[in-house]
Amino acid sequence: MSILVNDIIYLVEKEFEIIDHTADVGVIAYGASVNQAFVNAARALFSLITELDNVEEVVYRDIELVAPDQESLLVEWLNELIYLFDTENIIFKRFDITQLNSTQLKARGYGEKVDSSKHKLKTGVKAATYHMLKVEKTNGCQVQVLFDI
Amino acid sequence: MPAPWQGTLKKIDDYRWEIPKSYKAGMLVPGLIFASESMLSHIWQEQVFQQVANVAFLPGIVDHSLAMPDIHWGYGFPIGGVAATRVKDGVISPGGVGFDINCGVRLLRTNLTEEEVRPKIEQITAELYVNVPSGVGSKGKLRVNEKELGEVMVKGSLWAAERGYGEAEDVRVTEESGCIKGANPNKVSSKAKQRGIPQLGTLGSGNHFLEVEVVDEIYDRDAAKVMGIEDVGQVLVLIHTGSRGFGHQVCTDYVALLGQAVKRYGINLPDRQLACAPVNSPEGQDYLQAMSCAANYAWTNRQCITHWVRESLVKVLGKSRRELGLEQIYDVCHNIAKIEDYTIDGKKQTLCVHRKGATRAFPAGHPDIPDIYRGIGQPVLIPGDMGRCSYIAVGTETAMKESFGSTCHGAGRTQSRTAAKRSRRGADVVKALAAKGITVKVGNIGSLAEEASEAYKDVTEVVDITHKAGLSRKVARAIPMGVIKG
Numbered sequence: 230m231s232i233l234v235n236d237i238i239y240l241v242e243k244e245f246e247i248i249d250h251t252a253d254v255g256v257i258a259y260g261a262s263v264n265q266a267f268v269n270a271a272r273a274l275f276s277l278i279t280e281l282d283n284v285e286e287v288v289y290r291d292i293e294l295v296a297p298d299q300e301s302l303l304v305e306w307l308n309e310l311i312y313l314f315d316t317e318n319i320i321f322k323r324f325d326i327t328q329l330n331s332t333q334l335k336a337r338g339y340g341e342k343v344d345s346s347k348h349k350l351k352t353g354v355k356a357a358t359y360h361m362l363k364v365e366k367t368n369g370c371q372v373q374v375l376f377d378i
Numbered sequence: 379m380p381a382p383w384q385g386t387l388k389k390i391d392d393y394r395w396e397i398p399k400s401y402k403a404g405m406l407v408p409g410l411i412f413a414s415e416s417m418l419s420h421i422w423q424e425q426v427f428q429q430v431a432n433v434a435f436l437p438g439i440v441d442h443s444l445a446m447p448d449i450h451w452g453y454g455f456p457i458g459g460v461a462a463t464r465v466k467d468g469v470i471s472p473g474g475v476g477f478d479i480n481c482g483v484r485l486l487r488t489n490l491t492e493e494e495v496r497p498k499i500e501q502i503t504a505e506l507y508v509n510v511p512s513g514v515g516s517k518g519k520l521r522v523n524e525k526e527l528g529e530v531m532v533k534g535s536l537w538a539a540e541r542g543y544g545e546a547e548d549v550r551v552t553e554e555s556g557c558i559k560g561a562n563p564n565k566v567s568s569k570a571k572q573r574g575i576p577q578l579g580t581l582g583s584g585n586h587f588l589e590v591e592v593v594d595e596i597y598d599r600d601a602a603k604v605m606g607i608e609d610v611g612q613v614l615v616l617i618h619t620g621s622r623g624f625g626h627q628v629c630t631d632y633v634a635l636l637g638q639a640v641k642r643y644g645i646n647l648p649d650r651q652l653a654c655a656p657v658n659s660p661e662g663q664d665y666l667q668a669m670s671c672a673a674n675y676a677w678t679n680r681q682c683i684t685h686w687v688r689e690s691l692v693k694v695l696g697k698s699r700r701e702l703g704l705e706q707i708y709d710v711c712h713n714i715a716k717i718e719d720y721t722i723d724g725k726k727q728t729l730c731v732h733r734k735g736a737t738r739a740f741p742a743g744h745p746d747i748p749d750i751y752r753g754i755g756q757p758v759l760i761p762g763d764m765g766r767c768s769y770i771a772v773g774t775e776t777a778m779k780e781s782f783g784s785t786c787h788g789a790g791r792t793q794s795r796t797a798a799k800r801s802r803r804g805a806d807v808v809k810a811l812a813a814k815g816i817t818v819k820v821g822n823i824g825s826l827a828e829e830a831s832e833a834y835k836d837v838t839e840v841v842d843i844t845h846k847a848g849l850s851r852k853v854a855r856a857i858p859m860g861v862i863k864g
Contacts, residue, residue, distance in 0.1 A: 297637075305634065312569055312630075318515055349822065349824075350514035350515060350821075351514070353584055353864070356477045359453075359637065359649075377476070377477045
């Protein structure tokens with residue numbers, strides 16, 4: 230997609246889209262690599278919770294996960310972030326994934342603790358599910374996940 | 379033009395539609411949908427038949443994979459789904475309970491009339507909003523430590539009552555007396571405990587709410603009287619919430635664990651979210667014990683909120699709790715798996731009944747319902763959306779015979795949250811509700827659009843089907859006056 234700023238057209242890679250689902254919300258996240266698609270899925274998650282523009286990068290958390298396969302790794306990655314949000318109230322907006330293969334993930338997430346004076350929380354996300362779960366690697370990477378909200 | 383489901387569904391009668399086993403290879407039993415013909419086109423569009431069929435793959439499933447009329451598309455199980463599996467050789471599935479374990483409804487009666495309450499409804503909702511923590515990531519006023527959380531997991535409602543957040547009578551008129559036995563905190567992860575500690579005593583967000591409502595119709599005066607509902611115009615209070623982040627984490631943990639068990643036990647499933655394990659396996663028992671902890675947490679949560687509702691009304695109305703007559707009518711869970719006995723083909727069988735968005739509906743005389751309701755049947759509490767109405771019904775013998783003692787749980791969504799938000803703003807919803815005489819206090823006005831009446835099926839249509847099909851019998855209806863949403 231492209232956006233127009235000061236008469237200059239910028240080509241912007243689409244990070245993710247939201248899929249309509251009657252009770253819950255699905256997300257398709259894109260990336261040139263699996264890393265990028267996992268990052269964008271996480272950004273989609275936090276975009277459901279609040280507007281990320283108002284979030285600063287003042288705290289970080291390291292995350293290390295092991296899962297039986299890459300699709301499970303995606304669910305566990307998102308569920309770990311939901312857990313950190315629920316217990317430490319951290320809204321993450323940027324992620325460095327330093328290791329990602331079919332069973333392991335190492336990452337650092339940057340963000341800010343919820344400050345009710347500037348962060349308006351929109352949606353509570355209960356969990357990422359395995360329903361409609363996909364990790365596809367054609368033309369870069371595309372991942373799909375459904376959240377229970 | 380033939381309807382799209384013709385040729386697929388077998389019409390049993392006006393409210394019963396069978397999905398034959400031949401619909402999808404791997405189904406162990408047929409599906410059965412309780413719905414009117416007019417509801418089927420929406421159900422069809424959503425492809426929710428697929429999900430009913432997928433549930434029929436669960437090993438040990440008995441009779442039918444069932445769908446209540448409020449059925450809609452879920453993940454794994456449909457919402458509004460009921461599946462009973464044999465305990466001796468069947469499975470238990472965390473996805474058949476859902477993330478919000480023991481999400482449920484509690485109803486309180488009062489001696490108050492609409493005339494007394496309506497002039498003060500703004501003050502009442504404001505007081506309730508302050509007293510009952512709500513919203514995304516809300517934290518409770520309770521400060522429990524891990525040891526106390528352990529007691530909550532084991533004791534349920536009684537824990538709250540013993541600490542002054544309720545009375546023995548509240549516990550008696552709660553499904554399972556507010557405590558599933560066999561809960562084992564050692565089977566709950568430290569992550570779940572960390573999520574659970576700060577959120578005990580909170581309403582949460584999404585479709586959870588607290589509502590002051592007024593009885594506007596009574597269908598069965600005798601049954602209503604037993605519940606303490608005397609007349610039209612009487613004020614009631616409805617609480618709809620569950621086990622918060624605690625239950626969400628228990629489900630998250632066990633869907634992942636049982637996803638591995640599926641491979642070990644060689645179970646063939648069409649959807650990973652249906653992950654399951656034999657009820658009698660170590661994994662199945664671990665989940666059941668952890669799920670029971672979350673169920674008991676949810677009952678404690680609703681019990682504490684009940685206490686703050688009582689405090690709020692006493693404060694605003696300046697009457698004592700006794701004068702207000704603020705007694706609990708009943709409390710039901712609608713996301714749960716229960717071990718229950720049924721007679722099938724003349725033989726007694728012990729089953730694991732998964733109710734995912736379905737309410738238990740035991741008939742008069744059933745030993746598991748409180749003495750005071752033995753003569754009328756178990757109260758069934760069915761909330762609608764915030765702009766229409768909610769129903770009180772009772773369980774029936776037909777439910778025991780046809781739906782493993784289950785009936786519907788609510789209106790059921792028809793519109794996705796994003797579509798609902800596209801078509802209206804939260805402020806419009808507030809205005810529309812105000813025009814109907816309904817006051818709303820909400821944490822995030824934007825999210826209100828997602829919960830607009832138009833995003834839901836009409837609960838009246840849903841309840842009429844379960845009434846006509848005989849799964850539950852209508853007793854009374856109430857319309858909202860004041861609503862608190864997270």
